[in-house]
Each structure stands twice: as structure tokens, then as C-alpha cells.
Amino acid sequence: MTTRDRILDAAAEVIGRLGLAKTTTREIARVAGFAEATIYKNFRDKEDLVTRVQLERMPSFFRLVQGLPGRVGQGTVLGNLTEFTEAALEHYRQTFPMAASLFAEPRLLAAQREALRKVNGGPHLANDGLAAYLRAEQEQGRIGPEAQPDAAAALLIGACFQRAFLDHFAGVDVAPAGPGAADLARAAVEGFGLAS
Template sequence: MEQRPTRVRIVDAARDLMRTAGLARTTTKEIAKAAGCSEAALYKYFASKEELFLTVLSERLPQLGGLLGTLAADPGGRTVEENLTEVARHAARFYEQTFAVLASLYAEPQLKQRHDEAMRTYGSGPHKPIEGLAAYLRAEQRHGRIAADADPMAAASLLLGACAQRAFAWEATPDRRPPDSLDDFASAVARTLLRGLS
């Protein structure tokens, strides 16, 4: 049986450890051990834990950035409501899977500061999806499919904020599950937001 490539093992191990222990508590030493390689081998592929985290986000979690970029470049085809529903579905899944990873950062201010600095260096951060969704909504404005006086940045913040809040709010309940399905939530959020944009 052929063993998976070292880089794949590292990214998978990082994803699993970050999801269970959080980003703050996961060390490169633990990731390397779980991947069955040395810490030096890990650094052969990744310059830092932050770069590895970004790789986990882009390769192992639901993709949000790619969807938003595609919609901003070509918003046609489906209705605005269908597009916003798809964004909400992806965003809710993304935040649900990253909430535990990122929550631990807020308990350690110095680590969060280092993480934020690294995200700026890599041109990434939690504001990027908001900017991407706002760009899509501006494209829809140019096509006349949403009101000219609508505020794309505010609308993007509302939709993505609702998706992030869904991951946060229901985590503390006994079932750790929202009362509605992901599809019902996504369509309700999109429909409600669209009323304000129309």
C-alpha cells in the first residue's frame, strides 16, 4: 500500500489537530508527529504555522473565496437569491468548521497578534470574504439586479455575520446543533437579505 505524500499527511494532520485542539494549542511539533515526519520536514513545505493554517483553509475546508471570486467576475446565470443562498450555505459550513480552530486565538492575545500580522503578510484575513461578497453585490448593482442605493459592504457583513453567528451561537447548546437545516438557514438568510437589497 502506497503511503500518502508527506505534504498531504502534514496538511491532513494540521486540519485534524487544529479542529480538535484549536490553532493556539496546536504546535508544529505535534503536527509533524501526527503526520509521521520530522518537524524539519514540515518546515521544508511550510514556512510557518500560519502558512500551514492558510493551506488548511484553502485545501481542506469548504471553499468560500473561490465561489465569491467567480460570482463577482460573472454574476449572471442564476438569480441573486440563488447566488446568495449558495454563498450562505458555503459560509455557514466554512464558519462551522473553522470556529473551533480560531476561537482559541482569542484566549491568547500575543498569539492572536502574531497570527493577525501573519495574515496581513499573506494578504489574508477574516475581512476577505466580506470584501469578496461586497464585490459580487456591486456587480449585481451594475447589472441592475439589486437596488442602486443598497450598501454592498453592509449587506455582505450582515449575511456573513449571520453565518458566523450560527456557528458560534449553537456551539454552546446541549445538542450543538442549530434548530434548522443548513439549506433552510441559507435560503432564509438569502431571502431576508434580498428583501432589503431589492
């Protein structure tokens, strides 16, 4: 494992444990087993490190979003949406503490926005990708013409984000209650006329 990889792994662990606002490069270096200066040999600053953690250590959801065009016409819409929703729930559960910390520190939020802008990234890509997938399925006739792909995408992703918030608010030792991925996907299919 490279030095950079060890730093990224340590940063993901520390951010998950302490939240972004309380995470320091000193603590990340300690967990990684390096001097703090080693972080700055591999990353510009803390903001760059946080961005790289999001893009490189939590990429499965982003890969799934990028792969949605290849799912058009494949499997069932409900099956594809259920898989998407499972990945979204896991992604937001992992990243919610980091996101909440960003909003607590305007400087970090501004730096994160700028870093994501430079790599053409951002949270809007999930909505855009899901809505584009739904429009393509609509063009294939697998989704009814009355469906509203943009609204359906926004509501499904919003439900995933809220579910992550409720899970964190309840605490990690509390079993999740409420709708799961299959329930949310089914509600989107039935409520928005996504089944043809």
C-alpha cells in the same frame, strides 16, 4: 500524497479536534506519522502551517468569493446568495474553533495577521467580495437602487458567523436550530431590497 500534504491534513484534523491553542507541532507530526523536524522542513513555523491550512485545506469558500464576479447577471440573486450563504456557514463552522483560539493567544493572532497580510488575505475579503458582487448586480438593475450592498454583505456574513458560533456553543451533537442558509439569504434579499 506528498509529505507536505500529509502534514496539512494532519494539522487540519488536530486543530479541529484540539483547537489552535492546544495544538502542538509534536501532535501534528504524530498524526501525520513523521518526526517533528519534518514539519520544519516544510513550514517556517506553527503560524505558517496554520495559515497554509486555512488557505489550502479550507479553500472552497475563498474560491466561491473569488468567483462572485462571474455570477453577476447569472441565475438569480437569491440563488447566488443562498449558495454563498451555504458556503459561508460551512466555512465559519469549520474555522470557528481556530479563530477563537487565535484570539486567546495574542502572539498567534499577530502572526496570523502578518501571514495573511503577506498573501493579501484576511477575513475582510468575504465582505468586500460579496459587497462588490451586490454592487455589480445593482448596476445590472437586478438589485434595487435603494439597496445598500456594503451593509447587506456585512449583515449576511455576520449572521453566518453568529450561526457558526451558536452551533459550536450548543455542541456538535445538537441539531442546528434557527435559520438556515436559504432563510438568511431570503432575509437579505427581502430586508435590503436586493430583489429588483
